[in-house]
Amino acid sequence: MNSSTITRNIIRAIGLLLFQVLVLIRVDLSIGDFTYVHFLIYPFIILLLPVNTPKAFVLISGFVIGIIVDMFYNSPGVHTAALLITSYVRSLILLMLQPYEGYTNKTSPTLVQMGFSWFISYIAIMLVIHCFAYFSFEAFTFVYFFKIFLNTIFTVIPTLILFTIMHLVFRSKY
Amino acid sequence: MGNVLLLLVRFGYHLMFFLLEGIAIYLIVNYNQSQKEIFINSTNLFSTSLNDKVDGMVKFSNLQQTNDKLQAENARLLERFISENVNAVDLTTIDTLSQDSLKYHLIPATICNSTYTLRNNNLTLCQGSKDGIEPDMGVITDKGLVGIVRNVSPNFSRVMSILHSQSIIDCAIKRNNAHGSLIWDGNNPRILNLVDIPKHISVLEGDTVLTSGYSTIFPKGLLVGTVKSVTLPNGSNSYNIGVELFSDPVTLNTAYVIVNKYSKEQITLESEIINE
Known part of the structure:
Protein backbone atom coordinates (compact mmCIF):
# COMPACT_ATOMS: atom_id res chain seq x y z
CA MET A 1 0.00 0.00 0.00
CA ASN A 2 1.83 3.12 -1.15
CA SER A 3 1.11 6.77 -0.47
CA SER A 4 -0.72 7.14 -3.79
CA THR A 5 -3.24 4.46 -2.75
CA ILE A 6 -3.82 6.20 0.59
CA THR A 7 -4.31 9.60 -1.05
CA ARG A 8 -6.70 8.19 -3.60
CA ASN A 9 -8.73 6.46 -0.97
CA ILE A 10 -8.91 9.58 1.18
CA ILE A 11 -9.97 11.70 -1.78
CA ARG A 12 -12.58 9.10 -2.77
CA ALA A 13 -13.86 8.96 0.79
CA ILE A 14 -14.30 12.72 1.00
CA GLY A 15 -15.81 12.94 -2.48
CA LEU A 16 -18.33 10.13 -1.99
CA LEU A 17 -19.28 11.37 1.50
CA LEU A 18 -19.91 14.90 0.22
CA PHE A 19 -21.84 13.54 -2.77
CA GLN A 20 -23.97 11.41 -0.44
CA VAL A 21 -24.74 13.94 2.30
CA LEU A 22 -25.00 17.06 0.14
CA VAL A 23 -26.48 15.84 -3.15
CA LEU A 24 -28.06 12.40 -2.91
CA ILE A 25 -29.79 13.26 0.35
CA ARG A 26 -31.88 15.79 -1.59
CA VAL A 27 -32.80 13.47 -4.46
CA ASP A 28 -36.40 12.42 -4.11
CA LEU A 29 -37.11 9.35 -6.21
CA SER A 30 -40.56 8.50 -4.90
CA ILE A 31 -43.24 8.08 -7.56
CA GLY A 32 -46.57 8.43 -5.84
CA ASP A 33 -46.80 5.58 -3.35
CA PHE A 34 -43.70 3.93 -4.70
CA THR A 35 -41.11 5.20 -2.22
CA TYR A 36 -38.64 2.37 -2.33
CA VAL A 37 -35.85 3.90 -4.44
CA HIS A 38 -32.88 5.41 -2.59
CA PHE A 39 -29.23 6.04 -3.39
CA LEU A 40 -26.75 4.77 -0.82
CA ILE A 41 -23.35 5.39 -2.32
CA TYR A 42 -21.18 5.85 0.78
CA PRO A 43 -20.61 2.06 1.40
CA PHE A 44 -18.25 2.10 -1.61
CA ILE A 45 -15.66 3.93 0.51
CA ILE A 46 -15.40 0.75 2.58
CA LEU A 47 -15.87 -1.64 -0.33
CA LEU A 48 -12.99 -0.19 -2.37
CA LEU A 49 -10.39 -0.11 0.40
CA PRO A 50 -7.31 -2.17 -0.56
CA VAL A 51 -7.62 -5.88 0.22
CA ASN A 52 -4.78 -5.94 2.74
CA THR A 53 -6.10 -3.02 4.82
CA PRO A 54 -6.06 -4.06 8.52
CA LYS A 55 -9.48 -5.41 9.47
CA ALA A 56 -9.66 -3.28 12.61
CA PHE A 57 -9.02 -0.18 10.52
CA VAL A 58 -11.87 -1.13 8.17
CA LEU A 59 -14.19 -1.46 11.17
CA ILE A 60 -13.18 1.87 12.69
CA SER A 61 -13.46 3.74 9.39
CA GLY A 62 -16.88 2.14 8.89
CA PHE A 63 -17.93 3.42 12.27
CA VAL A 64 -16.66 6.95 11.60
CA ILE A 65 -18.23 7.16 8.13
CA GLY A 66 -21.50 5.82 9.49
CA ILE A 67 -21.54 8.47 12.24
CA ILE A 68 -20.87 11.23 9.71
CA VAL A 69 -23.66 10.07 7.40
CA ASP A 70 -26.00 9.72 10.37
CA MET A 71 -25.25 13.28 11.41
CA PHE A 72 -26.60 14.53 8.10
CA TYR A 73 -29.45 12.03 7.86
CA ASN A 74 -30.55 12.84 11.41
CA SER A 75 -30.83 9.17 12.32
CA PRO A 76 -28.17 8.48 14.97
CA GLY A 77 -26.85 4.95 14.71
CA VAL A 78 -28.88 3.56 11.83
CA HIS A 79 -26.31 4.01 9.05
CA THR A 80 -23.52 3.26 11.52
CA ALA A 81 -24.96 -0.11 12.53
CA ALA A 82 -25.51 -1.11 8.91
CA LEU A 83 -22.08 0.03 7.74
CA LEU A 84 -20.43 -1.79 10.64
CA ILE A 85 -22.04 -5.02 9.50
CA THR A 86 -20.85 -4.35 5.95
CA SER A 87 -17.30 -3.68 7.19
CA TYR A 88 -17.40 -6.81 9.32
CA VAL A 89 -18.43 -9.18 6.51
CA ARG A 90 -16.15 -7.52 3.93
CA SER A 91 -13.16 -9.74 4.74
CA LEU A 92 -15.36 -12.83 4.61
CA ILE A 93 -16.83 -11.94 1.21
CA LEU A 94 -13.35 -11.10 -0.13
CA LEU A 95 -12.16 -14.50 1.02
CA MET A 96 -15.10 -16.20 -0.68
CA LEU A 97 -14.51 -14.36 -3.96
CA GLN A 98 -10.74 -14.86 -3.86
CA PRO A 99 -9.37 -15.51 -7.37
CA TYR A 100 -7.47 -18.71 -8.06
CA GLU A 101 -4.07 -17.03 -7.82
CA GLY A 102 -4.98 -15.09 -4.67
CA TYR A 103 -4.68 -11.42 -3.85
CA THR A 104 -1.38 -9.59 -4.07
CA ASN A 105 -0.08 -6.91 -1.73
CA LYS A 106 -1.30 -4.18 -4.01
CA THR A 107 -4.71 -5.52 -4.87
CA SER A 108 -7.64 -3.15 -4.58
CA PRO A 109 -11.10 -4.51 -5.36
CA THR A 110 -11.62 -2.17 -8.30
CA LEU A 111 -13.02 -2.64 -11.78
CA VAL A 112 -9.69 -2.02 -13.46
CA GLN A 113 -7.77 -4.55 -11.37
CA MET A 114 -10.29 -7.34 -10.92
CA GLY A 115 -12.36 -7.30 -14.10
CA PHE A 116 -16.00 -6.50 -14.74
CA SER A 117 -17.74 -9.70 -13.64
CA TRP A 118 -15.79 -10.06 -10.40
CA PHE A 119 -16.31 -6.42 -9.55
CA ILE A 120 -20.06 -6.50 -10.20
CA SER A 121 -20.62 -9.65 -8.18
CA TYR A 122 -18.54 -8.27 -5.30
CA ILE A 123 -20.29 -4.91 -5.02
CA ALA A 124 -23.71 -6.49 -5.62
CA ILE A 125 -23.28 -8.92 -2.73
CA MET A 126 -21.92 -6.22 -0.42
CA LEU A 127 -24.63 -3.74 -1.37
CA VAL A 128 -27.41 -6.26 -0.78
CA ILE A 129 -25.99 -6.99 2.66
CA HIS A 130 -25.63 -3.31 3.44
CA CYS A 131 -29.07 -2.27 2.22
CA PHE A 132 -30.78 -5.16 3.94
CA ALA A 133 -29.02 -4.29 7.19
CA TYR A 134 -29.79 -0.61 6.77
CA PHE A 135 -33.50 -1.03 6.08
CA SER A 136 -33.79 -3.60 8.85
CA PHE A 137 -32.27 -1.19 11.34
CA GLU A 138 -34.48 1.57 10.00
CA ALA A 139 -37.65 -0.48 10.50
CA PHE A 140 -36.17 -2.14 13.62
CA THR A 141 -38.65 -4.99 13.30
CA PHE A 142 -39.14 -7.81 10.83
CA VAL A 143 -42.90 -7.29 10.87
CA TYR A 144 -42.53 -5.30 7.64
CA PHE A 145 -40.23 -7.83 6.04
CA PHE A 146 -41.77 -7.39 2.58
CA LYS A 147 -41.21 -3.65 2.76
CA ILE A 148 -37.60 -4.16 3.80
CA PHE A 149 -37.18 -6.59 0.93
CA LEU A 150 -38.63 -4.15 -1.65
CA ASN A 151 -36.51 -1.31 -0.28
CA THR A 152 -33.39 -3.44 -0.59
CA ILE A 153 -34.07 -4.51 -4.16
CA PHE A 154 -35.01 -1.05 -5.42
CA THR A 155 -32.04 0.60 -3.72
CA VAL A 156 -29.39 -1.90 -4.79
CA ILE A 157 -30.12 -1.72 -8.52
CA PRO A 158 -30.00 2.09 -9.10
CA THR A 159 -27.08 2.50 -6.70
CA LEU A 160 -25.16 -0.19 -8.54
CA ILE A 161 -25.78 1.41 -11.91
CA LEU A 162 -24.94 4.89 -10.63
CA PHE A 163 -21.70 3.81 -9.01
CA THR A 164 -20.58 1.67 -11.93
CA ILE A 165 -21.00 4.68 -14.24
CA MET A 166 -19.09 6.89 -11.82
CA HIS A 167 -16.36 4.29 -11.50
CA LEU A 168 -16.07 3.99 -15.26
CA VAL A 169 -15.84 7.76 -15.59
CA PHE A 170 -13.07 8.16 -13.02
CA ARG A 171 -11.29 4.91 -13.97
CA SER A 172 -9.57 4.63 -10.62
CA LYS A 173 -7.03 1.84 -10.38
CA TYR A 174 -6.77 1.85 -6.58
CA MET B 1 -3.72 -12.91 32.32
CA GLY B 2 -1.74 -14.24 29.40
CA ASN B 3 -4.71 -16.28 28.31
CA VAL B 4 -6.93 -13.21 28.36
CA LEU B 5 -4.42 -11.35 26.18
CA LEU B 6 -4.29 -14.30 23.78
CA LEU B 7 -8.07 -14.29 23.62
CA LEU B 8 -8.06 -10.57 22.88
CA VAL B 9 -5.51 -11.01 20.10
CA ARG B 10 -7.47 -13.85 18.58
CA PHE B 11 -10.96 -12.48 18.85
CA GLY B 12 -10.19 -8.78 19.20
CA TYR B 13 -11.58 -8.04 15.77
CA HIS B 14 -14.89 -9.75 16.54
CA LEU B 15 -15.06 -8.19 20.00
CA MET B 16 -14.42 -4.81 18.45
CA PHE B 17 -17.22 -5.39 15.94
CA PHE B 18 -19.68 -6.34 18.65
CA LEU B 19 -18.62 -3.38 20.78
CA LEU B 20 -19.07 -0.87 17.96
CA GLU B 21 -22.33 -2.51 16.83
CA GLY B 22 -23.53 -2.28 20.42
CA ILE B 23 -22.74 1.43 20.46
CA ALA B 24 -24.59 1.91 17.16
CA ILE B 25 -27.67 0.06 18.38
CA TYR B 26 -27.54 2.02 21.62
CA LEU B 27 -27.57 5.21 19.56
CA ILE B 28 -30.47 3.92 17.43
CA VAL B 29 -32.57 2.99 20.42
CA ASN B 30 -31.86 6.16 22.37
CA TYR B 31 -32.05 8.88 19.75
CA ASN B 32 -34.67 7.65 17.23
CA GLN B 33 -38.27 7.96 18.29
CA SER B 34 -39.85 5.14 16.26
CA GLN B 35 -37.06 2.65 16.89
CA LYS B 36 -37.15 3.54 20.57
CA GLU B 37 -40.87 2.79 20.74
CA ILE B 38 -40.46 -0.49 18.88
CA PHE B 39 -37.62 -1.48 21.20
CA ILE B 40 -39.61 -0.69 24.33
CA ASN B 41 -42.69 -2.47 22.98
CA SER B 42 -40.75 -5.57 22.01
CA THR B 43 -38.98 -5.83 25.34
CA ASN B 44 -42.31 -5.31 27.05
CA LEU B 45 -43.83 -8.08 24.93
CA PHE B 46 -41.01 -10.39 25.91
CA SER B 47 -41.21 -9.59 29.59
CA THR B 48 -44.99 -9.81 29.71
CA SER B 49 -45.03 -13.16 27.94
CA LEU B 50 -42.47 -14.44 30.43
CA ASN B 51 -44.51 -13.00 33.29
CA ASP B 52 -47.62 -14.66 31.90
CA LYS B 53 -45.93 -18.06 31.90
CA VAL B 54 -44.70 -17.67 35.48
CA ASP B 55 -48.14 -16.42 36.50
CA GLY B 56 -49.76 -19.46 34.94
CA MET B 57 -47.43 -21.74 36.84
CA VAL B 58 -48.11 -19.97 40.15
CA LYS B 59 -51.86 -20.07 39.48
CA PHE B 60 -51.69 -23.77 38.69
CA SER B 61 -49.89 -24.53 41.92
CA ASN B 62 -52.51 -22.50 43.82
CA LEU B 63 -55.42 -24.17 42.05
CA GLN B 64 -56.42 -26.36 45.00
CA GLN B 65 -56.45 -23.38 47.33
CA THR B 66 -58.44 -21.29 44.90
CA ASN B 67 -60.92 -24.11 44.47
CA ASP B 68 -61.43 -24.43 48.20
CA LYS B 69 -61.91 -20.70 48.55
CA LEU B 70 -64.45 -20.60 45.72
Missing part, protein backbone atom coordinates in the same frame (compact mmCIF):
# COMPACT_ATOMS: atom_id res chain seq x y z
CA GLN B 71 -66.34 -23.52 47.20
CA ALA B 72 -66.52 -21.81 50.58
CA GLU B 73 -67.74 -18.65 48.88
CA ASN B 74 -70.37 -20.63 46.99
CA ALA B 75 -71.48 -22.24 50.23
CA ARG B 76 -72.01 -18.83 51.83
CA LEU B 77 -74.04 -17.56 48.85
CA LEU B 78 -76.12 -20.72 48.68
CA GLU B 79 -76.91 -20.69 52.39
CA ARG B 80 -78.11 -17.11 52.16
CA PHE B 81 -80.29 -18.07 49.20
CA ILE B 82 -81.75 -21.06 51.02
CA SER B 83 -82.44 -19.13 54.18
CA GLU B 84 -84.11 -16.29 52.32
CA ASN B 85 -86.20 -18.86 50.48
CA VAL B 86 -87.45 -20.22 53.79
CA ASN B 87 -88.05 -16.87 55.46
CA ALA B 88 -89.51 -15.29 52.36
CA VAL B 89 -92.51 -14.07 54.32
CA ASP B 90 -90.58 -11.74 56.58
CA LEU B 91 -87.40 -10.82 54.81
CA THR B 92 -86.88 -7.95 57.19
CA THR B 93 -85.90 -10.27 59.99
CA ILE B 94 -82.84 -11.46 58.08
CA ASP B 95 -79.74 -9.53 58.83
CA THR B 96 -77.81 -10.44 55.70
CA LEU B 97 -74.55 -9.20 57.14
CA SER B 98 -74.51 -11.55 60.10
CA GLN B 99 -74.29 -15.26 59.44
CA ASP B 100 -75.94 -16.02 62.79
CA SER B 101 -79.36 -14.89 61.67
CA LEU B 102 -79.44 -17.49 58.92
CA LYS B 103 -81.29 -20.68 59.75
CA TYR B 104 -79.15 -22.87 57.54
CA HIS B 105 -75.41 -23.13 57.37
CA LEU B 106 -73.53 -24.94 54.59
CA ILE B 107 -70.28 -26.87 54.96
CA PRO B 108 -68.34 -27.31 51.70
CA ALA B 109 -67.30 -30.91 51.13
CA THR B 110 -65.45 -33.01 48.58
CA ILE B 111 -66.67 -36.40 47.46
CA CYS B 112 -63.93 -39.03 47.80
CA ASN B 113 -65.82 -42.07 46.73
CA SER B 114 -69.19 -42.79 45.24
CA THR B 115 -71.17 -45.52 43.51
CA TYR B 116 -74.18 -45.20 41.26
CA THR B 117 -74.48 -48.59 39.58
CA LEU B 118 -75.69 -50.63 42.56
CA ARG B 119 -79.21 -50.89 43.94
CA ASN B 120 -78.15 -49.22 47.19
CA ASN B 121 -75.61 -46.53 46.53
CA ASN B 122 -73.49 -44.64 49.05
CA LEU B 123 -70.99 -41.81 48.93
CA THR B 124 -68.02 -40.88 51.11
CA LEU B 125 -67.18 -37.28 51.90
CA CYS B 126 -63.64 -36.22 52.76
CA GLN B 127 -64.98 -34.13 55.65
CA GLY B 128 -66.13 -35.49 58.97
CA SER B 129 -67.08 -34.51 62.49
CA LYS B 130 -64.00 -32.27 62.71
CA ASP B 131 -65.64 -30.03 60.12
CA GLY B 132 -68.96 -30.05 61.94
CA ILE B 133 -70.78 -32.77 60.01
CA GLU B 134 -73.26 -34.86 62.01
CA PRO B 135 -75.57 -37.76 61.07
CA ASP B 136 -78.94 -36.90 59.47
CA MET B 137 -77.72 -33.81 57.70
CA GLY B 138 -78.65 -33.25 54.08
CA VAL B 139 -76.08 -33.14 51.29
CA ILE B 140 -76.76 -31.04 48.18
CA THR B 141 -75.01 -29.51 45.19
CA ASP B 142 -75.81 -26.13 43.73
CA LYS B 143 -78.59 -27.61 41.61
CA GLY B 144 -79.75 -30.80 43.18
CA LEU B 145 -79.87 -33.28 46.00
CA VAL B 146 -77.13 -35.77 46.78
CA GLY B 147 -78.20 -37.66 49.87
CA ILE B 148 -78.32 -37.81 53.65
CA VAL B 149 -75.40 -38.31 56.05
CA ARG B 150 -75.59 -41.67 57.88
CA ASN B 151 -72.30 -42.23 59.68
CA VAL B 152 -69.58 -39.80 60.64
CA SER B 153 -65.94 -40.41 61.60
CA PRO B 154 -63.51 -37.61 62.51
CA ASN B 155 -62.32 -37.15 58.95
CA PHE B 156 -64.90 -38.84 56.73
CA SER B 157 -68.62 -39.18 56.51
CA ARG B 158 -70.78 -41.78 54.84
CA VAL B 159 -73.72 -40.51 52.84
CA MET B 160 -76.77 -42.48 51.75
CA SER B 161 -77.31 -41.40 48.18
CA ILE B 162 -80.74 -40.55 46.83
CA LEU B 163 -80.03 -43.57 44.59
CA HIS B 164 -80.76 -45.91 47.54
CA SER B 165 -83.74 -48.16 48.10
CA GLN B 166 -84.39 -46.67 51.56
CA SER B 167 -84.11 -43.06 50.54
CA ILE B 168 -87.44 -41.28 50.67
CA ILE B 169 -87.43 -37.50 50.32
CA ASP B 170 -90.42 -35.22 50.59
CA CYS B 171 -90.82 -33.19 47.43
CA ALA B 172 -93.43 -30.91 45.96
CA ILE B 173 -94.40 -29.74 42.51
CA LYS B 174 -93.71 -26.04 42.27
CA ARG B 175 -96.78 -25.10 40.25
CA ASN B 176 -99.47 -26.38 42.61
CA ASN B 177 -97.47 -27.33 45.71
CA ALA B 178 -98.64 -30.97 45.58
CA HIS B 179 -96.57 -33.13 47.92
CA GLY B 180 -95.12 -36.52 47.20
CA SER B 181 -92.18 -38.77 48.01
CA LEU B 182 -89.10 -39.08 45.86
CA ILE B 183 -87.81 -42.66 45.58
CA TRP B 184 -85.56 -44.52 43.21
CA ASP B 185 -86.69 -47.62 41.37
CA GLY B 186 -83.12 -48.74 40.65
CA ASN B 187 -83.12 -48.38 36.88
CA ASN B 188 -81.80 -45.08 35.57
CA PRO B 189 -79.58 -43.06 37.91
CA ARG B 190 -80.71 -39.82 36.23
CA ILE B 191 -84.44 -40.43 36.66
CA LEU B 192 -86.18 -40.81 40.03
CA ASN B 193 -89.83 -41.47 40.83
CA LEU B 194 -92.20 -39.14 42.58
CA VAL B 195 -95.02 -41.14 44.10
CA ASP B 196 -98.04 -40.53 46.37
CA ILE B 197 -99.47 -37.61 44.42
CA PRO B 198 -103.23 -38.22 44.21
CA LYS B 199 -104.78 -38.49 40.76
CA HIS B 200 -107.13 -35.51 41.07
CA ILE B 201 -104.16 -33.11 40.96
CA SER B 202 -103.02 -32.05 37.52
CA VAL B 203 -99.39 -32.84 36.78
CA LEU B 204 -97.85 -31.83 33.46
CA GLU B 205 -94.62 -32.82 31.81
CA GLY B 206 -92.02 -30.16 32.41
CA ASP B 207 -93.24 -29.15 35.87
CA THR B 208 -90.46 -28.25 38.29
CA VAL B 209 -90.00 -30.39 41.38
CA LEU B 210 -88.66 -28.78 44.57
CA THR B 211 -88.05 -30.02 48.09
CA SER B 212 -91.05 -29.42 50.29
CA GLY B 213 -89.26 -28.53 53.51
CA TYR B 214 -91.45 -30.83 55.61
CA SER B 215 -88.44 -32.53 57.17
CA THR B 216 -85.60 -31.03 59.16
CA ILE B 217 -83.05 -32.35 56.67
CA PHE B 218 -83.66 -30.38 53.49
CA PRO B 219 -84.91 -26.80 53.49
CA LYS B 220 -87.86 -25.76 51.41
CA GLY B 221 -87.39 -24.85 47.78
CA LEU B 222 -84.23 -26.68 46.72
CA LEU B 223 -84.22 -27.56 43.03
CA VAL B 224 -84.59 -31.27 42.31
CA GLY B 225 -85.62 -31.79 38.69
CA THR B 226 -88.35 -31.63 36.09
CA VAL B 227 -91.27 -33.96 35.45
CA LYS B 228 -90.44 -36.17 32.49
CA SER B 229 -93.26 -38.68 32.36
CA VAL B 230 -96.62 -38.99 34.12
CA THR B 231 -98.32 -42.39 34.30
CA LEU B 232 -101.33 -43.58 36.26
CA PRO B 233 -100.96 -47.32 37.06
CA ASN B 234 -104.14 -49.41 36.66
CA GLY B 235 -106.24 -49.44 39.78
CA SER B 236 -104.01 -47.00 41.56
CA ASN B 237 -105.09 -43.82 43.23
CA SER B 238 -101.85 -41.89 42.74
CA TYR B 239 -99.54 -41.03 39.89
CA ASN B 240 -96.16 -42.53 39.18
CA ILE B 241 -94.11 -39.56 38.01
CA GLY B 242 -90.63 -39.80 36.47
CA VAL B 243 -88.44 -36.89 37.54
CA GLU B 244 -85.33 -36.04 35.58
CA LEU B 245 -82.69 -34.58 37.92
CA PHE B 246 -81.03 -31.23 37.25
CA SER B 247 -77.73 -32.49 38.54
CA ASP B 248 -76.21 -35.67 37.22
CA PRO B 249 -75.43 -37.89 40.23
CA VAL B 250 -72.84 -39.73 38.15
CA THR B 251 -70.46 -36.79 37.75
CA LEU B 252 -70.34 -35.25 41.20
CA ASN B 253 -67.14 -34.14 42.87
CA THR B 254 -68.08 -31.37 45.28
CA ALA B 255 -71.09 -30.97 47.54
CA TYR B 256 -72.40 -28.96 50.48
CA VAL B 257 -73.63 -30.35 53.77
CA ILE B 258 -76.64 -28.51 55.19
CA VAL B 259 -76.62 -27.72 58.89
CA ASN B 260 -80.08 -26.84 60.22
CA LYS B 261 -79.48 -24.86 63.40
CA TYR B 262 -82.97 -25.46 64.78
CA SER B 263 -83.40 -29.11 63.83
CA LYS B 264 -82.89 -30.38 67.41
CA GLU B 265 -85.50 -27.98 68.71
CA GLN B 266 -88.00 -29.09 66.11
CA ILE B 267 -87.34 -32.80 66.63
CA THR B 268 -87.65 -32.55 70.42
CA LEU B 269 -90.87 -30.65 70.15
CA GLU B 270 -92.35 -33.12 67.70
CA SER B 271 -91.25 -36.21 69.66
CA GLU B 272 -92.78 -34.87 72.88
CA ILE B 273 -96.23 -35.05 71.36
CA ILE B 274 -95.68 -38.53 69.91
CA ASN B 275 -94.61 -39.79 73.34
CA GLU B 276 -97.83 -38.75 74.96
